Amino acid sequence: MVKNHWCRSVSAKLFREGFGKIMSGSFLSLSSLSLAQETQEQLPAFGDTKWKLFDVSWDAPMNTVTGLTEWSRDINNVYSITTWICVFVFFAVSIPLVYTLYRFRHKAGDQAPPKQFHGNSTLEIIWTVVPVVLLLFIAVPTWRILFKHAQVPPSAMKIEAIGHQWWWEFRYPDNGNVVTANELHVPENTPVHFTVYSEDVIHSFWIPAWGGKKDALPGHKNEITLTSPPLKNANVKGGEMYQGQCVELCGASHALMRFNAVVHSKGEFDSWVKTANSPPTVETASQKAGEEVFARCQACHTIAGTPSEQLPGNKIGPNLSNFGNRKYLGAGTRMNTPENLAQWLKNPAGIKPGNLMPNLGLTDEEIAHVSSYIRQSTTKTY
């Protein structure tokens, strides 16, 4: 078992709780800084709407070293073995190097050039065998993890994860054919067998805190089984959230192709499934007017229980059946507020450059109505 590997007791704790967090923390800060810098430089090209990516406050950092699932702990073990091997190689090379530079430095009275020689079979065998042995120490635990996590438990729940430029669609064939977008809902501590593919270019499906990732290819279905982490707070309402991110450069808005993975208690997940396909509730005059405006959206978007469901074919826009319950809009780029939705509807390209949603030229009044329809009418209690 990888868990009992000799290296684990020495290094895993130190790595995970100290070194690993410092490394991943610095990396994340650096990448955020460079993205912020890029955003500032590119602003004029995307119109007047300022990007507010960093207004989005995530509940959980995009962190691979949290060790919340067995798979992420297994990966951390291989990381820690690799790190210690690298530390060993660094000192094994640099100490003799520094010693040699000092010991054989040029001294007054030396005759140049020094004695020349060619070839040393003993040394050559040593520096071939040592790296092979070190690589085996990394390769064997890696293979073991790959085979171990390729197993699909018979009880695994099935979900399809479909990449689109630039958002995620999730389908639940075994749970009432629920379809959702940019928000994955799962019960806690449950193996989930994902079928991952793409409707356009290559994307990659990853929830960093959960473990492995898988490419989403057009025309080919990949598979990956991830086990959702247990709830940290058993009494939490509305689930605990984890960040997901597309990790294959897939076009202009690749960085804005995020999603939210929501882990529920088993009971709460069942009631989420029951309400997910219920029709919207239209109560106010504004919601009624918004329902009429939405008729212009239904060629691309579906809301369960409305005429938009009857149109044939795969829609090119996200399913909005539970939009009111979603925390973010634009695939995790902004908080789901009336102001942000209004900005999105006025100029979708200002928030997500290059996306397929056109500017429909809606008036402020129409935007207010359609916003109250798709935000309030689709808010469900579960």
Ligand code: CUA
């Ligand atoms: Cu999709 Cu990057």
